[in-house]
Amino acid sequence: MNSRRILLCLWLASLAVAHGADTPRDYTSRVPKFTFAEDLAAQEAQLKDNPLMQRFREERHALAADPLRPAYHFYSPEAQLNDPNGLCFWRGRWHLFYQANPPDDHRWHWAHAVSDDLIHWRDLPYAIYPNPEEQCYSGATYVDGNRVIAMYHGRELGNMAATSHDPLLLNWEKVTGTTVIPLNKDGKRYHFLSAEPLPYRIYDACIWKKGDTYYSLSGSVDYNGPAGKPMLAEFLFRSRDLAKWEFVHQFVEGNRFTPPGDDGACPYFWPIGDRHILIFFSHTSSAQYLLGDYDTQNDKFNVTAHGRFCFGPVLPGAVQAPSATPDGQGGVIAIFNMNPAIAGHRSDGLMTLPRRLTLVGKEDLHQEPAGDIESLRGAHQHLDAKLLPANQEIVLPDIHGNTMELNADIDPKGAPMVELNVLRSANAEEITRIALFRNRQVTSRFMPPQQKLSVVTLDNTRSSLLADAQSRPPETASVLIPPDEPFHLRVFIDRSVVEVFINGRQCLAVRVQPSRSDSVGVSLRAQGQDAELRSLDAWQMKSIYK
Structure with a gap:
């Protein structure tokens, strides 16, 4: 969450107080939303004349003369770009989702791009719109047989689950139509940083599956660290049907690597080699990873090593939040957003080149550019x-x-x-x-x-x-x-x-x-x-x- 996002949250919180925090509100987005066909040829035909696609094309044309606009790094066509979300490989294509503030509704939506080679990205219409949640915050996807599941944080409600199964992942349906892991108990609503009276905090989410059970992490902090200082925490939940979730416990065991004040936002937990990696973002010290072993019997992640993707402060001009997915060959593909180095410039948000992360030996993480970069x-x-x-x-x-x-x-x-x-x-x-x-x-x-x-x-x-x-x-x-x-x-x-x-x-x-x-x-x-x-x-x- 960057400084602009924090100010927006404070302003929206003041509105909630003014209108009554328990009063249901209509958060329907003002961005045009479309329903697409279920076969690829029909979808492609619809996209040719889609008003959003025309908007994106015109805006990219207008931005082409900007001398600071990247030529081969992905950036949003018309909106402020923040965290990447839900990177996945579906039906022969790579899909990248990301937080964007559309010009006709300045709240976080999940924007969407698709690629055949991880390098040449094509814009697609906005994928996940806010309502009933106030905004769509960060999360991850999981390819589950004949569908893709998105798990993300819905501001003011809790963590949300949505599914899509069409060829280009254009149509999304929210499971239960509302939050599946709520930010409340006994009808009372609590801020995501406050766990009272819950034994966990709900924020950015990831998802995977073990057997017939879904698992999700909610990345946040635990205030029971040394001298009462906050420490990184990942709260584990499980479900059989995506609709009803049970809190299990804190997931990370033996973390002596991250300092007090770090949180575990934007978590991605995937196998790498014969071990597992947890990639995350700290609002204090930016993108990092923990390496370790997944104790599947006790559902614990036993950490043995740690590393960074950013080697200084979060701001300005740094690697920020991750999105990651397995590459099917024992490695993990990761991409990060980079925040601006000139405040308010139109080129403020962009994505790094995708990286292929592999494990060499027990604790050595190797990084190489991923995708067909040579084609450029x-x-x-x-x-x-x-x-x-x-x-x-x-x-x-x-x-x-x-x-x-x-x-x-x-x-x-x-x-x-x-x-x-x-x-x-x-x-x-x-x-x-x-x-x-x-x-x-x-x-x-x-x-x-x-x-x-x-x-x-x-x-x-x-x-x-x-x-x-x-x-x-x-x-x-x-x-x-x-x-x-x-x-x-x-x-x-x-x-x-x-x-x-x-x-x-x-x-x-x-x-x-x-x-x-x-x-x-x-x-x-x-x-x-x-x-x-x-x-x-x-x-x-x-x-x-x-």
Whole structure:
């Protein structure tokens, strides 16, 4: 929940007090809603002339000239974009849902896009509309045989369940027509942060199935942490029919990794390799994950490891909330929204590239770009091995652009730091810096095997000269790189976003807001001692928007 969302909640709460909190209210959305056919050909024919689709096309056309609008990262066609929701694979296509505020009704709806390859996204009409809930908050989907189930939080009511079974998931029906896990007891309504007199708190939800029983988590906090401080909590529920849910207990066991103040919003719980992963968002410290083992007999998640997808504050310009789904091959596909680095700019919300998460060994999470990213590659340039003399910035005159993919192999040799700079203006007035530090951190001096970790920093503090651009402390993450491996970087530059994948083992991403038309250069620099650029490939990237 970002600051705008909190202010909206406070305003709506004041309205509820003014009108009487127990008075039923009509929350019917003012956004046009349509019922679609049940076969694919008929649906496609209906979509061609659908007024919402025409609206989306016109708005995307109008936005195309915005110099900060991404070319190959997904963004909403007409509304503020917030959390991604319900990523799933259904009948040969990937479906992405996300929170959006339509212009004709500024409340969260579930918006919808579909893709054949996880890269080229096509807009579809809004999927889930508020009413009887006041807004549609975050949740997840589960592909259950011949239908897809959505489990999400409905503001003022509780957690909701809805189902769809048509080819493009255009028609949704809410189970029971109202909340299935209510925010009340004995007819009394309680705020989602207050558990009284309930033994749990209800908020963002996920769903899975074990045997013939459905399970759902409600991500929130437990106020029984150290010194009464709130701690991450995931409250477990189960059901046989999606309509009646039973509270079981707190799900996470042995979590000593997340600090006081973290909550477990936007949970996604899936198998990965022979273990399980819980991906979530903390309003304090952003997107993270817990690795562990699913005790299916006692319905507990025994946690043994932890990691982050964001390495600094939630705001500004950071990776934020996740959506995730199994890839069918032992991995998990995850996508995140990124919040703005210029307040109020139309490019404020976008999605990261999808990532494929896999487990290597017992606790090593690997990350690679997912989907057919190579299909976007256009003009290509290649550089062979090149010496990087100590303390000299080497500008690559033939490599430049603001929608590029760079693949670079860099051997630091004895240099304590090597940097790869992108979106560099002619005299480095604007520059985005990727700094590489080899073998700078010991995993543990008390626990074998002792390994030296490298450190990578993605720094946007000099990315923009704009007065209203908001930089963030440099994103800094450790990564295990074996002694015989150079740094292998895959850098995705897309106007207002930079994502860096490091040796398939780590990923950093930030928003950037270059203001100069010449902020397109690339350079390298070795600090202290010589280093070597072993090779570099650069591709100009095509737009995913027609």
